[in-house]
Amino acid sequence: MSSPSPSLPSAPSTSSWWAELRAAALVGTARRPAPAPPDRLGSLLATADRETALLDAAALVAAVRRCAPPRPGDAASGPAGPDHRPVAPDRAVQLVDLLLHQPPAGPRLTTVLLTHWLRTADERGARAPHHLLPDLLALATRDASLRPLVARVGDARGRWLAAANPAWAWMDADAAPVDVDPARWGLMTTDERELALLALRASDPETARELLESTWSTDPAAARATLLATLRRGLGPDDVALLERALDDRSAKVRETALGLLDRLPTSARGDRMAARLRGLLSTSGRVRRTLQVELPLEPDPAGVRDGLGAPRAGGSQRDHWLATIIRAAPLDVWTEVSGTDPAGTWRMLRDDRVRSLLVDTVVLRRDARWAAAVLADTWAPRLLALLPPGEVAPLVAPRVARAQLHELPALLGHLATPWDPATSRAVSRRLTGDPDHERTSLAAASLAEQLARGLHPDVRGELRAWGERLAPEQRRRIAPVLSYLTLVPDITEAFS
Numbered sequence: 001m002s003s004p005s006p007s008l009p010s011a012p013s014t015s016s017w018w019a020e021l022r023a024a025a026l027v028g029t030a031r032r033p034a035p036a037p038p039d040r041l042g043s044l045l046a047t048a049d050r051e052t053a054l055l056d057a058a059a060l061v062a063a064v065r066r067c068a069p070p071r072p073g074d075a076a077s078g079p080a081g082p083d084h085r086p087v088a089p090d091r092a093v094q095l096v097d098l099l100l101h102q103p104p105a106g107p108r109l110t111t112v113l114l115t116h117w118l119r120t121a122d123e124r125g126a127r128a129p130h131h132l133l134p135d136l137l138a139l140a141t142r143d144a145s146l147r148p149l150v151a152r153v154g155d156a157r158g159r160w161l162a163a164a165n166p167a168w169a170w171m172d173a174d175a176a177p178v179d180v181d182p183a184r185w186g187l188m189t190t191d192e193r194e195l196a197l198l199a200l201r202a203s204d205p206e207t208a209r210e211l212l213e214s215t216w217s218t219d220p221a222a223a224r225a226t227l228l229a230t231l232r233r234g235l236g237p238d239d240v241a242l243l244e245r246a247l248d249d250r251s252a253k254v255r256e257t258a259l260g261l262l263d264r265l266p267t268s269a270r271g272d273r274m275a276a277r278l279r280g281l282l283s284t285s286g287r288v289r290r291t292l293q294v295e296l297p298l299e300p301d302p303a304g305v306r307d308g309l310g311a312p313r314a315g316g317s318q319r320d321h322w323l324a325t326i327i328r329a330a331p332l333d334v335w336t337e338v339s340g341t342d343p344a345g346t347w348r349m350l351r352d353d354r355v356r357s358l359l360v361d362t363v364v365l366r367r368d369a370r371w372a373a374a375v376l377a378d379t380w381a382p383r384l385l386a387l388l389p390p391g392e393v394a395p396l397v398a399p400r401v402a403r404a405q406l407h408e409l410p411a412l413l414g415h416l417a418t419p420w421d422p423a424t425s426r427a428v429s430r431r432l433t434g435d436p437d438h439e440r441t442s443l444a445a446a447s448l449a450e451q452l453a454r455g456l457h458p459d460v461r462g463e464l465r466a467w468g469e470r471l472a473p474e475q476r477r478r479i480a481p482v483l484s485y486l487t488l489v490p491d492i493t494e495a496f497s
Helices: 011-027 039-044 050-067 090-101 106-123 130-142 144-162 170-175 182-187 190-203 205-214 221-232 237-246 252-262 269-279 302-306 318-329 333-339 343-349 353-366 369-376 382-387 390-403 406-413 422-433 438-447 449-455 458-469 473-478 480-495
Strands: 282-285 291-294
Touching: 090 106, 090 130, 090 480, 106 144, 106 449, 106 480, 130 144, 130 170, 144 170, 182 205, 190 205, 190 221, 205 221, 205 237, 221 237, 221 252, 237 252, 237 269, 269 318, 269 333, 282 333, 291 333, 291 343, 318 353, 333 343, 343 369, 353 369, 353 382, 369 382, 382 390, 390 406, 390 422, 406 422, 406 438, 406 449, 422 438, 422 449, 422 458, 438 449, 438 473, 438 480, 449 480, 458 480, 473 480
Parallel strands: none
Antiparallel strands: 282 291
């Protein structure tokens, strides 16, 4: 009689073994032998040399993963713990069920409505119903923007479900504090470490940076570049030392990543070096009408090449590329220091359109509201609108919305932060509802559906909804998703009251 087959090991033990196998394959069996399998699988592997043992183990773990994949909805281990939030009210549950299974507003607007439902539930301290958690987890796996909200309203049962499916591992990372074992850091895949660092940077950036540095000298170049990019979350002065070190990396990708991050830190040592280079290129002339002139830089020395003044990747003028790099990296204060006046005066002193465009790029990169307001007071640069406080946007935008052709509205509104303030929302609504050509305006409203959904202030939605109800049947059908959205938003809010 044959002996019984060993039962399959649990998902966590198999996953850990698989991670160690991949680490051994990466560095080679000469440096690291294949790890021992979980006890219940050991009898299935014969004694062999290191290379054969690694291949046999990989084949076995692949078979186990095919035969017993984690099933969504199954618990990883033990019963679920108690939830900490009450379930959403019945009417709210009915609405989210409708959005998930019979969405009335089209796919793009359904995502906006689900975001509104999740955010409202979170604000009211409610959780999602258990029977809809698999759908919400699957949806947030496809759309990462929903993950933080799903993690919170999923509560304890959501984390319990997510433990059974590796694709839902983000749930625990977003809902619970990150706890990484430094001893296992080098055994984790690059993807696993990237997710861990991004989560940890939000709560403990110093520990995240220390983990990154712990394997810096042994990680392959692709991993160094990927993991270095996680410093973008919570980027600050304490990261400068590692970024300076990365400027000397053998990998061009690592150096490029470090330069991009340092562009966001104008007070760093590189920022100081670029400030000195920019000062040497700026000069003023004229007495009555003063002008700020900008020269093109000369051939850089090795220190300049290290700071990013190399050959342009896409061809073009080298000197123009060097100037763009210097302007992007130097502090904005250099411009006012040389001009001797404020940002508005400095902007008016510039005559070169190319330099002005580069300066706008830098203002956007630094998200500097003071410079944005100064530029917009003189020049229409819609990319800067999102940097202004809400109260300063409407006086600039509302007149342009009123004069804009319908086909110009998507680009114009695309530069605004959402949601819009009441005055801007009213200007958009009146541009659509006040046009007598309902055929054209219904087509325009359909093309603006997502922007209207994300932008319109609640006080104005009723005005647009009433206009839609007055349209001819074919025109109303055209904007049906927008009308459904405008009806459902207040319904969702009221359902949680």
